[in-house]
Amino acid sequence: MSSATTNETPPAPVEAFAQVEQAGGPLLPLRKAGLARFAERGYPTTSDEDWRFTSLKPLADLPFLPTLEPLGQALGQADIADITFGQHDVDRLVFIDGHFSSDLSIILEQPDGVTITNLSNRLSGLENEIGSLSANDENPFIALNDAFFTDGALIQIPANGSLAKPVHLVFLSTANEASQATHIRNWIEAGANAQGTIIESHLSLGQAVASTNVVTETRVSAGANLEHIKFQDQSLNAIHLASLHSELSNDARYAFHSFALGARLSRNNLRMRLAKPGIECVLNGLYMTRADQLADHHMIVDHAAPHCDSHEYFNGILDDQSRGVFHGRILVQPVAQKTDAKQTNKNLILSDNATANTKPQLEIYADDVKCTHGATIGEMDDDAIFYLRARGLDTKTARRMLMHGFAGEIVDRIQHDGVREELDQLVWNRLEGEHHLD
Amino acid sequence: MLEIKNLQAGIEDKPILKGIDLSVNAGEVHAIMGPNGSGKSTLASVLAGRDGYDVTGGEVLLQDDDLLDLAPEERAREGVFLAFQYPVEIPGVNSAYFLRSAVNEIRKHRGEEELDAMNFLKAVKAKMKELGLSEDFLKRPVNAGFSGGEKKRNEILQMAMLNPKLAVLDETDSGLDIDALRIVADGVNRLKGLDNAQVVITHYQRLLDYIVPDFVHVLYDGRIIKSGDKTLAHELEEKGYDWLIRDAA
Numbered sequence A: 001m002s003s004a005t006t007n008e009t010p011p012a013p014v015e016a017f018a019q020v021e022q023a024g025g026p027l028l029p030l031r032k033a034g035l036a037r038f039a040e041r042g043y044p045t046t047s048d049e050d051w052r053f054t055s056l057k058p059l060a061d062l063p064f065l066p067t068l069e070p071l072g073q074a075l076g077q078a079d080i081a082d083i084t085f086g087q088h089d090v091d092r093l094v095f096i097d098g099h100f101s102s103d104l105s106i107i108l109e110q111p112d113g114v115t116i117t118n119l120s121n122r123l124s125g126l127e128n129e130i131g132s133l134s135a136n137d138e139n140p141f142i143a144l145n146d147a148f149f150t151d152g153a154l155i156q157i158p159a160n161g162s163l164a165k166p167v168h169l170v171f172l173s174t175a176n177e178a179s180q181a182t183h184i185r186n187w188i189e190a191g192a193n194a195q196g197t198i199i200e201s202h203l204s205l206g207q208a209v210a211s212t213n214v215v216t217e218t219r220v221s222a223g224a225n226l227e228h229i230k231f232q233d234q235s236l237n238a239i240h241l242a243s244l245h246s247e248l249s250n251d252a253r254y255a256f257h258s259f260a261l262g263a264r265l266s267r268n269n270l271r272m273r274l275a276k277p278g279i280e281c282v283l284n285g286l287y288m289t290r291a292d293q294l295a296d297h298h299m300i301v302d303h304a305a306p307h308c309d310s311h312e313y314f315n316g317i318l319d320d321q322s323r324g325v326f327h328g329r330i331l332v333q334p335v336a337q338k339t340d341a342k343q344t345n346k347n348l349i350l351s352d353n354a355t356a357n358t359k360p361q362l363e364i365y366a367d368d369v370k371c372t373h374g375a376t377i378g379e380m381d382d383d384a385i386f387y388l389r390a391r392g393l394d395t396k397t398a399r400r401m402l403m404h405g406f407a408g409e410i411v412d413r414i415q416h417d418g419v420r421e422e423l424d425q426l427v428w429n430r431l432e433g434e435h436h437l438d
Numbered sequence B: 001m002l003e004i005k006n007l008q009a010g011i012e013d014k015p016i017l018k019g020i021d022l023s024v025n026a027g028e029v030h031a032i033m034g035p036n037g038s039g040k041s042t043l044a045s046v047l048a049g050r051d052g053y054d055v056t057g058g059e060v061l062l063q064d065d066d067l068l069d070l071a072p073e074e075r076a077r078e079g080v081f082l083a084f085q086y087p088v089e090i091p092g093v094n095s096a097y098f099l100r101s102a103v104n105e106i107r108k109h110r111g112e113e114e115l116d117a118m119n120f121l122k123a124v125k126a127k128m129k130e131l132g133l134s135e136d137f138l139k140r141p142v143n144a145g146f147s148g149g150e151k152k153r154n155e156i157l158q159m160a161m162l163n164p165k166l167a168v169l170d171e172t173d174s175g176l177d178i179d180a181l182r183i184v185a186d187g188v189n190r191l192k193g194l195d196n197a198q199v200v201i202t203h204y205q206r207l208l209d210y211i212v213p214d215f216v217h218v219l220y221d222g223r224i225i226k227s228g229d230k231t232l233a234h235e236l237e238e239k240g241y242d243w244l245i246r247d248a249a
């Protein structure tokens, strides 16, 4: 790592930790260990294989100002009435800069045994759980999150239970001041045969260069069926780093949908461990970028048991000088016979200056498996445009229809009708605004 | 209806159509036959306005309008319909949505009221039944994962919904089983009227047992080297093209 020493070093995580240490609490060992790991590794650089296409310089150059206290921005229900999914019949947990807002949150009538609250409100019993699913990951951002997370969602659905309605987690970044660094930790647990839909939104209120670091650990027990929609629509100055660690049990079904629409730089690390037979895991994502945005999805699907299916579908629509990065590693362990793993990454390039980097990586150590992958990077299909024009649609409509279809492939995989319809409309509206339609 | 005069066109300096004359009147069915590579699909593409072809001479009039001046979508709105030899798969674009947009675009152009979702569904389902297409096609993306025969039937469905003045069918019979062939032919025949015309490109006489042409033309090396009535198709079936090609040379 080549770094010039300057006289004025910006506040770094190690200095900022004093306040965390002082606050103490049951998670202090986790936090200390996290800080130590981060101090050792520092921010990844592009010479790190996992970060080859994504430079974190924009973040590493900022002073480190964790939002350890609420910044005191008073918001009312009216302020968030218009957010995406704001009109849905959902339970809602709202966090502002990583701090729970009970005023803005709404939790109504969930069945017995269902827990929906903020994590710091119900830590007891979870001290040793938090961090257990993400522990094997060397990503320095998890270490940083361990050290500095302020709060996040806790969702527990008991065995055979189901959420009465979707839970919407709303993470607002006030982004009034540059360098604000928010650290969020979520813990989600679905008991045996439990069911539910979770929506996770990340939005900015201001335009400052603020960062969000969110780590989500998800445990899906035998036979459970969980749908998780992550909607990242932060300001085009934001830096968004997310990592998801899911442990799935026998015959569990987990569908994770990632919509990366906002942020100047976004990175989603997805780590799926399929260590019991019969699991069906779907990772499904859409990134739509413009200006100098970069959207990066980096996943590892670890097939460590037989008879599991994993499907990854990621489509990107890239405009201006924006970039899309996709890294999909599928690991099929020797025991994982009858694995069915499928991965596609398709990139639609709307401008000469937009780029996509895609890297599928299949490592297969079992012999009786079905694994396919495919990646495309290209412009809109001229034959398809002509086909539509030959049916009376003008070029602009044809292009819009193709783009919409391209995004629709991803949106259509959402099972929850209301969420799917709202996202479909939202994507359509965004594409309407595209200036590369004519 | 359609007047093609000495049409010459090619791709990247390579001449493909070398002077085509063809006149199609309302109410007529014309068959175009000819060996592989003779220019049949090129003619269809030039009529529909596909990019990449250079028209180097001649003209094409549709009801006295200069067709070659129009963009593909304008031609479609004026009533030109091409059933593609290779219908394009369009993943993600819902069939019902696509077809309703197309129908309404054309209705708008004709000054007709647009169809709302309900009326559209009613109309399209009736046509689908006639063509033996199952209704769940409407929910699927356009042509995506359709079998060869399904794609061809889907072209005919679109034609039936768009009700063109001039339909050009490029090997719509290829890849169809006998039953599907009859269904498709029935679909085409139902559309036949005094105010429209059909140009049917095919390699097989058997289609012409169902869609009976008023004229049969043989295209070879970018020219129509022989025209006749439906008996010409039988003759070709028996004797192949060699005798014509020899005569033409």
Ligand SMILES: Nc1ncnc2c1ncn2[C@@H]1O[C@H](COP(=O)(O)OP(=O)(O)OP(=O)(O)O)[C@@H](O)[C@H]1O
Binding pocket: B011, B014, B016, B034, B035, B036, B037, B038, B039, B040, B041, B042, B043, B085
């Ligand atoms: N895009 C292209 N670039 C170069 N040559 C082309 C292109 N498209 C067609 N051709 C050539 O033009 C000629 C006519 O092709 P066309 O597809 O019109 O034939 P066809 O009569 O429809 O044949 P078939 O019966 O096999 O469908 C062929 O020699 C073909 O190779």
Ligand SMILES: [Mg+2]
Binding pocket: B040, B041, B042, B085, B170, B171
């Ligand atoms: Mg052809």
